[in-house]
Amino acid sequence: MLKLQKVLVREFKLNMTIGDTKDASFIDDWIQLAIKNRIKKLDLCIRKYTLPETIFVAESLTVLKLKGCKWPESPSIDQYPAFAFSRLRELSIVKVSDIDSVIINYLLSCCPLLEEFTLKRCDFHFLSVVHNPKLKKAIIGQVNDIRIEAPALITLYCAGDIVRPGGDLDLNVSSCNNVKELKIGRFELPNKFFEELNSKFPLLETLDTYLSCPDPIEISSHRLKRLDLRYCDEEAPRIFKINCKNLRHFKITCTGHSKLPIPILVNSSSLQEIQHNLHAINHLSEQWFLQFRRYLGMFQQQQVLDLSFSPLFDYVSAEIIEEDIPPISNIKHLHLHLRDSRSQNYTTLIDGLLRSCHPKILSASSAFNRLVMVLYETLMGREEKPKCCSGCNTKCWRHYLKAVKVIYFFDGDKFVRAPQKDALSDLFLTAEGLESIMLKLEW
Structure with a gap:
């Protein structure tokens, strides 16, 4: 037709x-x-x-x-x-073969009205974006050498190679004073990048980046409102300072084996929430929980925790002097995730975490139901008047927890809202394939 x-x-x-x-x-x-x-x-x-x-x-x-x-x-x-x-106002080129930087640069020169540009997985290392005065958003992946002159640019994403992360990024940015959102991943960024952040991006409001420099790092920005930082514990800087008076949301993601996040000094009168994502934890001890409790005590703001543990994490007990124990932190939400059912330390894990912090919401997810079952039994089966800490000056979490309410659980097929208390136990314990649960805790 x-x-x-x-x-x-x-x-x-x-x-x-x-x-x-x-x-x-x-x-x-x-x-x-x-x-x-x-x-x-x-x-x-x-x-x-x-x-x-x-x-x-x-x-x-x-x-x-x-x-x-x-x-x-x-x-x-x-x-x-x-x-x-x-x-053309929007151009996206992803995993296109037989195309090189010469062709891309020429195409960009033919698009004076271009507002959005995406380039990923095209196997070349140089890109020049200099003929696009209306460009507002650029997403560039697997390109190490980038030159951008775009006065209207608001959003810029740059990502290194997925297979070979950690390369150097040569980001030559000029006339980009209107950038408000900047995301850089899988590149090694020197201290100079953070030192020039305020001058190159004076209007920056959102920064999401990967840390790999072992030297102390400081970020200063007058307008930054959201900051997301990611690093591996083997590549972490020794200390991190944040001087951003308008910062409202801060998220830090650490992928490692046993170390806790790096010491962080945050100077912001506007900070509302801090989110900590700790992944691949595989070594726990009394000392680890003590350091974790001390780490959480660094922040006075509302905190959210997302903890992911390796399948076979181990635990080492140690004697802790009561005078060394810092005050406990109240947490908005604590989420636990485990990818396997082989671990034998669920009870110790739950006990250690609840001695480290008091979450208002506690959730857990796993491909296998044992973590969820142990969490449910530990919290719901506690004594109303525990006798476990008689004679000790420092009491465990059981003495402070007043009430527990199941909000929902997922049985592998659907989410189930918690019914009345008298019917909850039978329904929960007879469910098959339990994968997640969310509970509300009153301290």
Whole structure:
């Protein structure tokens, strides 16, 4: 029908893997027909397919998204039509083969109206974005050497190689004073990057980055409101200082084996919440819990904890002097996650965590139900008047916990809202495939 009449095609989207040349021929015809009918949005995710040269005459395009396909072998750059992509406002190129930085840089120079640009997994290392005065958002992955001059840029994401993380990032940013959101991952950033943060990005409000420099690091920003930091404990800086008077949300993610997050000094009168994500913990001891309790005591703000433990974490007991124990912290939400059922230390884990902090909400998830069951039995089966700490000046968590309420649990098939207390125990204990639970604790 489209061949017989002229109609306006606003969007053409195709996601498939071609099987033979006949499939490719059909797709070529569909794309050509769409272009003749003044297509506005072209979204192609086609494996084993070479793009047709007709895309270079699609002057009506405002959105072009390409993924998994192959760039046409011809024509050469000097043969591209002068009007190619002149109306384009959004360009996304992901895992496109046979395309290099020369072609990308030329394409960008042909897009004076471009507002959003995405480039990922295209196997080259240099990119220059200097001819796009209207560019507002750029997502760039697996490119180490980046030059950007974009006065309208608001959001910038840069990510290193997934397979070989930790390379150096040469980010040459000029005339980008309007950037408000900056995310950099899988790159090694020197101290100089943080020292120049305020001057290069004076309007920055959100920063998400990876830390790999062992030297002490300080971030100072007048307008920063959200800060997300990620690091591995083997690459962590010795100390971290944050001087951001308008910072409201702070999240730190540590992937390691046994170490706690680095010492952090936060200077912000506006900070509302701190989120700690600790992953792959595999070595616990009385000393670890004591340090964990001391670490949480560094912050007066509302805190959220997300702890992920290795399948076979071990535990080492040690004698702790009562005078060394710091005050306990009240936590908004504590979430526990375990990927395996082989560990034998659930009771010790729960006991140690509740001696380290008092969460208002406690949740747990695991592919196996034993963690959830032990958590339920430990909390619901406690004595109303515990006698476990008689003769000790420092009491355990059982003496401070007043009430426990199950909010919901997930039985592997659906979420189940907690019924009345008299029916809860039977329903919970007879459920199969328990994977998660959420409880409200009153201290």
